[in-house]
Amino acid sequence: MYGALWRALPGPVWVRLLLVLVLVAAVVFALFTWVFPLVQELVPVPDVTVEE
Amino acid sequence: MATTGERRSARRDRTKKRRRITFLGVFGELSITAGALIFLFLFWQLWFNDIVVRAEQNSAAESLSESFIEAAQEGPATEPTEPADPAAPPIGQTAGDAERFGVLTIPRFGDDYQAEIAGGITRARTLNTIGIGHYLTTQAPGEVGNFAVAGHRTTYGKPLNQIANLRVGDAIVVQTAEGWYTYRFRTLEYVTPSAADVLNPVPQADGVEATDRLITLTSCSPMYSAAERIIAYGVFESFTPITDPAPASLELPEGDG
Numbered sequence: 001m002y003g004a005l006w007r008a009l010p011g012p013v014w015v016r017l018l019l020v021l022v023l024v025a026a027v028v029f030a031l032f033t034w035v036f037p038l039v040q041e042l043v044p045v046p047d048v049t050v051e052e
Numbered sequence: 053m054a055t056t057g058e059r060r061s062a063r064r065d066r067t068k069k070r071r072r073i074t075f076l077g078v079f080g081e082l083s084i085t086a087g088a089l090i091f092l093f094l095f096w097q098l099w100f101n102d103i104v105v106r107a108e109q110n111s112a113a114e115s116l117s118e119s120f121i122e123a124a125q126e127g128p129a130t131e132p133t134e135p136a137d138p139a140a141p142p143i144g145q146t147a148g149d150a151e152r153f154g155v156l157t158i159p160r161f162g163d164d165y166q167a168e169i170a171g172g173i174t175r176a177r178t179l180n181t182i183g184i185g186h187y188l189t190t191q192a193p194g195e196v197g198n199f200a201v202a203g204h205r206t207t208y209g210k211p212l213n214q215i216a217n218l219r220v221g222d223a224i225v226v227q228t229a230e231g232w233y234t235y236r237f238r239t240l241e242y243v244t245p246s247a248a249d250v251l252n253p254v255p256q257a258d259g260v261e262a263t264d265r266l267i268t269l270t271s272c273s274p275m276y277s278a279a280e281r282i283i284a285y286g287v288f289e290s291f292t293p294i295t296d297p298a299p300a301s302l303e304l305p306e307g308d309g
Contacts, residue, residue, distance in 0.1 A: 001081045004073060028092070036096045040207070043097070045180075046272035048212070049173045049187075049202045050248050050281050 097207055105209030109183045113166035117155045120229050124294040141265075141291030144193030144228035146186055150177040154193065156184050156201070156211075157225040159304040160218055160237075167211040169226065173202045180204075183211045190251050190268075193226045193233040194291060197253035200268040205275055205282070212271040215284050216240065223301035224267055224286045231294040234301040235267040235286035242273055243281050250283050264288070 009016040147153035149172035156167045167183040178185035184203045191197035203212035218224075222237040243250060250270065253262035265288030273282035292299040 001073065001078045031089070031092065032096055032100070036093055036101070039093060040097060040101075044278075045175070045204070045207055046276060046278040047245060048179065048204055048271045048281070049185075050243065050245060050250055050270055050283075 102207065102210050106211075109168065109209045109211060110164050110166050113155045113157075113168045113183070116152060116168055117166065117227055120155075120227060120294055123229065140196075141194040141233065141288075142230045143195045144199075144226065144230050144233060146188075146192045146228075147171045149174070149188070150182070152182060153186075153228060155227040157227065157302050158214075158218075158222070159302060160222045161214045167203065167209075169201060180208045183209060187251055191253065193228055193267075194230075194265060194288070196265055197262040198251060198255060198266045198268050199226070200251045200270065202270045205271040205273070212269060215269060215271050215282055218284055224269070224284075225299070225301055226267065227294075229294065231296070232292040232299050232302070234289045234292070234299055235265075236289050237284060237286045239285050241283040241285070243283055245278065245281055247281065247283075250281075255283075255285065 006016065006020075009019050011019075145153060147170065150170055152168050152170045154169035156169050158165060169184040169186055170178045170182040171186050171188055172178045173185040173187055179202065184201050187200040187202065190200040193199050204210050205212050205215060218237045218240065220237060220239070224235040224237055226233045226235070241250070247256075249256045249258065250268055252258065252260075254260045254264075255266065255268060267286040267288070269284040269286075271282050272278055273280045289301075290299070
């Protein structure tokens with residue numbers, strides 16, 4: 001899967017490495033900005049209040 | 053000795069083998085990806101996002117604090133509630149659900165630590181989105197009784213993360229439109245989640261008439277767990293009107309750190 005992606009990228013090795021870094025950075029940015037805040041709502045967080 | 057043709061065909065075979073995409077191969081790569089994503093999420097939730105949200109909450113609280121001071125300079129918009137006892141501080145104005153009305157400053161928590169206080173203790177509307185939440189059934193800052201608030205100890209900017217680091221006598225300052233209410237930290241306590249009597253005007257006493265002005269902070273304990281609650285109590289010390297210079301209690305005493 002990732003091997004196929006690597007071969008699909010154009011150019012010499014250093015260009016491909018650069019492209020991979022850009023792709024990974026874009027994915028991480030998207031996760032941090034949009035995906036993780038939504039996931040956080042689904043993850044249980046300890047209650048901080050007292051109640052009967 | 054292999055001929056050129058044989059060598060070429062051997063290389064072709066290897067390439068072909070490497071390029072074949074198998075179900076197991078894809079499944080393995082997806083599993084590794086899923087593992088990496090979970091670690092990335094934990095990194096984001098427990099470290100990265102807290103730093104970002106903490107900074108946002110600090111600056112939001114700072115601008116709210118400044119807006120109180122500016123509003124007072126332009127003239128009092130709301131008449132402070134006159135206390136019956138002239139020596140008593142005016143009673144701070146609290147607000148309804150998810151409405152911001154105050155700023156919490158605890159110098160022990162760091163130089164730039166400030167958090168907004170809003171009414172209500174719902175996670176969705178106050179604790180996750182604003183910071184500190186006021187138990188609406190409890191008293192107001194400066195009022196005889198108990199001003200009780202809650203806040204996250206982990207995640208969502210973790211405003212009460214360092215609650216267990218408080219030392220006796222540490223300042224807990226609540227600023228409202230009226231001014232600064234300085235409380236002094238007195239004691240920590242660990243209780244069960246159902247111990248709602250820590251919110252009483254006299255904590256843990258029923259039907260006793262309050263004479264002291266207290267602040268109560270509640271958060272989760274142990275960290276990352278909902279098994280118990282950590283409770284910090286403070287006792288009212290002094291009131292500084294909003295038109296006066298900010299009190300010295302907003303900074304840690306020199307040599308204390």
